[in-house]
Amino acid sequence: MKRIAAAALMAGLTFAGQAMAEPVKIGMITTLSGGGAGLGIDIRDGFLLAIKESGNKDIKVIVEDDAQKPELAVQIADKMVQSEKVDILTGIVWSNLAMAVVPGVVGQGTFYLSTNAGPSALAGANCNPNYFNVAYQNDNLHEAMGNYANTANYKKTFILAPNYPAGTDALTGFKRFYKGALAGELYTKVGQTDYATEIAQIRASGADSVYFFLPGGMGIAFMKQYSQSGISTPVMGPGFSFDQDVLGAIGDAAIGVKNSSHWSKDLDNAANKKYVAAFKAEYKRLPSLYATQGYDTANLILSAVAKASVKDKDAFRAALKEAKFDSVRGKFKFGNNNHPIQDIYVREVIKEDGVLTNKIVATSFTDHQDAYAASCKM
Amino acid sequence: MSSALLIEQALNGLQFGVMLFLMAAGLTLIFGVMGVINLAHGSLYMVGAFACAAVAAYTGSFWLGLVASLIAAAAAGAIVEVTVIRRLYNRDHLDQVLATFALILIFSEGTRWVFGSFPLYLDIPKVLQGAISLPGGGQYQLYRLAIIGAGLIVAIGLYLLIAKTRLGMRIRAGESDREMIGALGVDIASLNTIVFALGAALAGLAGALVGALQSVQVGMGEPVLILAFVVIVIGGIGSIKGALAGAILVGVVDTMGRFLLPQLFTLFMQPSQAATAGAAIASMLIYIVMAFILAVRPKGLFAVNA
Numbered sequence: 090m091k092r093i094a095a096a097a098l099m100a101g102l103t104f105a106g107q108a109m110a111e112p113v114k115i116g117m118i119t120t121l122s123g124g125g126a127g128l129g130i131d132i133r134d135g136f137l138l139a140i141k142e143s144g145n146k147d148i149k150v151i152v153e154d155d156a157q158k159p160e161l162a163v164q165i166a167d168k169m170v171q172s173e174k175v176d177i178l179t180g181i182v183w184s185n186l187a188m189a190v191v192p193g194v195v196g197q198g199t200f201y202l203s204t205n206a207g208p209s210a211l212a213g214a215n216c217n218p219n220y221f222n223v224a225y226q227n228d229n230l231h232e233a234m235g236n237y238a239n240t241a242n243y244k245k246t247f248i249l250a251p252n253y254p255a256g257t258d259a260l261t262g263f264k265r266f267y268k269g270a271l272a273g274e275l276y277t278k279v280g281q282t283d284y285a286t287e288i289a290q291i292r293a294s295g296a297d298s299v300y301f302f303l304p305g306g307m308g309i310a311f312m313k314q315y316s317q318s319g320i321s322t323p324v325m326g327p328g329f330s331f332d333q334d335v336l337g338a339i340g341d342a343a344i345g346v347k348n349s350s351h352w353s354k355d356l357d358n359a360a361n362k363k364y365v366a367a368f369k370a371e372y373k374r375l376p377s378l379y380a381t382q383g384y385d386t387a388n389l390i391l392s393a394v395a396k397a398s399v400k401d402k403d404a405f406r407a408a409l410k411e412a413k414f415d416s417v418r419g420k421f422k423f424g425n426n427n428h429p430i431q432d433i434y435v436r437e438v439i440k441e442d443g444v445l446t447n448k449i450v451a452t453s454f455t456d457h458q459d460a461y462a463a464s465c466k467m
Numbered sequence: 468m469s470s471a472l473l474i475e476q477a478l479n480g481l482q483f484g485v486m487l488f489l490m491a492a493g494l495t496l497i498f499g500v501m502g503v504i505n506l507a508h509g510s511l512y513m514v515g516a517f518a519c520a521a522v523a524a525y526t527g528s529f530w531l532g533l534v535a536s537l538i539a540a541a542a543a544g545a546i547v548e549v550t551v552i553r554r555l556y557n558r559d560h561l562d563q564v565l566a567t568f569a570l571i572l573i574f575s576e577g578t579r580w581v582f583g584s585f586p587l588y589l590d591i592p593k594v595l596q597g598a599i600s601l602p603g604g605g606q607y608q609l610y611r612l613a614i615i616g617a618g619l620i621v622a623i624g625l626y627l628l629i630a631k632t633r634l635g636m637r638i639r640a641g642e643s644d645r646e647m648i649g650a651l652g653v654d655i656a657s658l659n660t661i662v663f664a665l666g667a668a669l670a671g672l673a674g675a676l677v678g679a680l681q682s683v684q685v686g687m688g689e690p691v692l693i694l695a696f697v698v699i700v701i702g703g704i705g706s707i708k709g710a711l712a713g714a715i716l717v718g719v720v721d722t723m724g725r726f727l728l729p730q731l732f733t734l735f736m737q738p739s740q741a742a743t744a745g746a747a748i749a750s751m752l753i754y755i756v757m758a759f760i761l762a763v764r765p766k767g768l769f770a771v772n773a
Contacts, residue, residue, distance in 0.1 A: 126584040276746040285479035309682035319598030338586035
């Protein structure tokens, strides 16, 4: 199950020249097997694409599979920090795994750059100078949709999410900005794949809109069943539920759905155009949000490596914090708690050349910062 | 709360129960006849769903996909029986659990190897799309009604097979005394393979039917497998009748619990707390029911050798 893929392989394993610069060792722990593997594979592919493009031969990436298990992720992290002596760790998809790994890793003085998970516990009072989140804080996309629901003049939204920390965070985020009344609020079982009961309640509630956060297969199942149930109430969701990795499985039922994201394939900037084309050429599919976060994280590391030695922790930390890299999001900067301050858009699912994808229809937030930054003492 | 909503939820419970029955029937037959705990039953469910999605995508016909799911799951079941399970009949249950758990990993990674890591798309056939009106003003998804119908037909078919045919007589005899029917000249090895393939085909059918409603992805079988075990424990291990009763009971209790408990809790709690607490209790409900039934009837509702 364990796979060690050295990016050096992709970059052409040429140690013959023995470059003068100090080698940088990056450990990537991500989910490459099990039901959530699509997300980790995208992060890895995006990350390795950026390293390959850079042509930097001094960067060595060690990739290992956490199988979406917190205890396994902790073991791999310990091994990478203590015996492999990596300088930087990255790659985790899930918040519960991040919570198990990140505090220990950054406490030992290793840098951790988050490619996806952004649990609130690490954004507020427990923020850490060695922890950088290059993706988003977990609440952000939900806040953006709550804000959009006001613009769209929804007054009676039905909200649902799985009954676990990221699920309650999601609905809290939505409610933080949403001003209307709730037609209902439901927490479903994690991993649930049949939503007939919930859909019946949505129908009976007389809601004028539905907001759901159901990552992975849960969201696919919900959307397919919803579209077949004869309800016409409009649906909204965070970008995760309508991104490139799941749209194919949902099918045409997703067309027209509004969802929030800090990135979209059609964002108009040079870095993004180059990235989308390169990703398609390399992997023969469209990039997802996760791939993009992996790509941006790698480029952030590359920008910092060019400025400072990774062994000089203070200088390297400052170089990371500057975030002087060409983000495919157009603009990108870190707030005081090392979480992004960025624009969040509303996208609509469309069909383009026979493939389901998204286009930006509105901007929900400009330079949005998370709600926990204030309680971080950095 | 309107009567339409109640009727809709009752149908949802029935549909969920029927789907569980398709899984549990195979599991209980295999345990009853061969005494094997087959953890890989969920993988056969997944094989059915992937076969249906792949063939439906290639040919454009859900019905051909459904046939393919039956064939693929039955073939996978037969191969697994001949190559692995056959060697486990005389070993203890721990060895069986270990070997069939290994099969789960092999099936999961093998499926990922062939189909990739992203979920596949499988749509409901055209004739079964949309919803129909229910008495009381509600609407109900036509495809779910079709699943209920298909499940009930399979239940009747299984009953006839086991009660009225020679093969059924051998299955019943095998459940009572394996050695004796071997001594009487019945080819026990091929009987085992047939029963295993039959159970696998039922699991594959369930996977294909449900795959069109949900997402076809690696690991989809394991959550259902756990519920199927609950069903056969409640129903009495080895009993088809018990599997049907247990499946409907679990389906209805789970659905009604998820629907009614959060509403009950709002009577004395704040809505968002009630939603969380209600959801938590609802997810435990079927296990509470199982514990209660086992306390009263330790061998299940329809114990085979009672």
